[in-house]
Amino acid sequence: MLAAILTYGIILTSCTNEDSPVIPDDEIEAQLKNMTLKEKIGQMFYVRLESLDTTIHWKTYADLQENPMHDLNKTIRDVNAKYPIGGLILYAWNIKDKPQLAKLISDIRALNGKPLLCIDEEGGRIARIAKNENFDVEVIGPMADIGKTGDPKNAYHAGNVIGTYLTKYGFDIDFAPVADVNTNPDNIIIGDRAFSDKPEVAAPMVVSYLQGLKDAGVTGCVKHFPGHGDTKTDTHFGYASTQKTWAEMLQCEMVTFKAGIDWGCQLIMTAHIGTPNVTGSDVPATMSSVILQDKLRGELGYQNIIITDGMEMGAITTQYTSEEAAVNSIKAGVDIVLGPKNFVPAFEAVLKAVEEGTITEERINQSVRRILKMKKQHQG
Numbered sequence: 001m002l003a004a005i006l007t008y009g010i011i012l013t014s015c016t017n018e019d020s021p022v023i024p025d026d027e028i029e030a031q032l033k034n035m036t037l038k039e040k041i042g043q044m045f046y047v048r049l050e051s052l053d054t055t056i057h058w059k060t061y062a063d064l065q066e067n068p069m070h071d072l073n074k075t076i077r078d079v080n081a082k083y084p085i086g087g088l089i090l091y092a093w094n095i096k097d098k099p100q101l102a103k104l105i106s107d108i109r110a111l112n113g114k115p116l117l118c119i120d121e122e123g124g125r126i127a128r129i130a131k132n133e134n135f136d137v138e139v140i141g142p143m144a145d146i147g148k149t150g151d152p153k154n155a156y157h158a159g160n161v162i163g164t165y166l167t168k169y170g171f172d173i174d175f176a177p178v179a180d181v182n183t184n185p186d187n188i189i190i191g192d193r194a195f196s197d198k199p200e201v202a203a204p205m206v207v208s209y210l211q212g213l214k215d216a217g218v219t220g221c222v223k224h225f226p227g228h229g230d231t232k233t234d235t236h237f238g239y240a241s242t243q244k245t246w247a248e249m250l251q252c253e254m255v256t257f258k259a260g261i262d263w264g265c266q267l268i269m270t271a272h273i274g275t276p277n278v279t280g281s282d283v284p285a286t287m288s289s290v291i292l293q294d295k296l297r298g299e300l301g302y303q304n305i306i307i308t309d310g311m312e313m314g315a316i317t318t319q320y321t322s323e324e325a326a327v328n329s330i331k332a333g334v335d336i337v338l339g340p341k342n343f344v345p346a347f348e349a350v351l352k353a354v355e356e357g358t359i360t361e362e363r364i365n366q367s368v369r370r371i372l373k374m375k376k377q378h379q380g
Contacts, residue, residue: 159209180256278295
């Protein structure tokens with residue numbers, strides 16, 4: 001393993017994020033000082049379009065796909081006026097064709113809170129744009145196929161191609177690449193989304209893909225911390241866990257995540273998986289201060305944004321209300337709550353927690369500082 005780490009270290013030195021624009025701290029502090037508490041909390045919510053329409057009630061992803069939303073209605077605008085958001089994620093069922101997407105993104109840009117635009121566009125089977133026949137873009141295959149080539153330049157090409165067309169169509173953030181090491185052959189959710197079942201192969205691929213996105217003007221996101229590759233079940237529908245110890249993770253999953261951290265990744269997405277042999281409980285990593293504070297921030301030294309995986313996923317909704325999930329994840333160290341099933345109650349719960357002192361405003365400020373720094377790189 002030492003040789004493998006040294007190998008990826010050599011590659012890493014030629015593929016860094018040191019040239020990112022430096023945003024003066026006093027500029028961020030001035031902006032923070034002028035924000036209301038609600039505006040601050042809003043920056044910590046990145047939601048799906050449907051979350052802003054409080055007339056929509058759904059149970060599964062299938063419900064959303066059967067009722068595609070392609071534009072902003074009055075309810076969405078009214079809800080956002082009262083509950084300004086920091087970001088918005090679009091799914092395949094929100095994207096019809098180029099003219100519709102251009103109009104939608106233009107309207108989103110004008111929303112209260114100036115949300116950033118996000119998408120899951122990994123390549124392979126997770127490709128909202130590339131799998132739409134109305135968009136003529138280069139189709140990138142599964143990351144596992146790229147990993148098999150053994151050449152990180154192919155991962156760079158994938159990230160750069162995807163980043164280039166995402167920038168063209170108006171997106172800021174791509175929730176990719178997958179940094180999971182797919183060590184469990186029974187894994188039904190990661191599979192060929194991962195570059196490899198070997199960390200020494202996956203690590204240079206992850207940083208090269210990130211660099212490809214960055215060079216195209218898109219912020220990447222390393223996911224799913226602390227590693228979804230050794231699980232058997234799908235967190236979209238229910239509980240999943242890994243039985244690995246932290247020592248075992250350090251030799252496998254953490255090799256790829258540490259590569260992303262050393263490169264300078266701006267976003268790390270949590271996994272809704274239990275890690276009982278690390279934390280001593282079945283609490284999802286998304287809500288574990290041991291995983292997020294002690295391990296990710298403390299031991300690995302990560303100082304940028306922690307974003308949850310979609311909080312409407314079954315691993316969360318079968319155990320927690322939207323209110324509990326939002327508050328608990330922020331207490332654990334999360335900066336951005338992604339896709340709560342019931343957005344307004346989740347927002348109100350965080351606001352109430354701050355007003356009652358359960359969460360301090362300084363804790364909110366810590367997250368918002370990180371978010372504003374990233375946001376200024378895109379919006380100036």
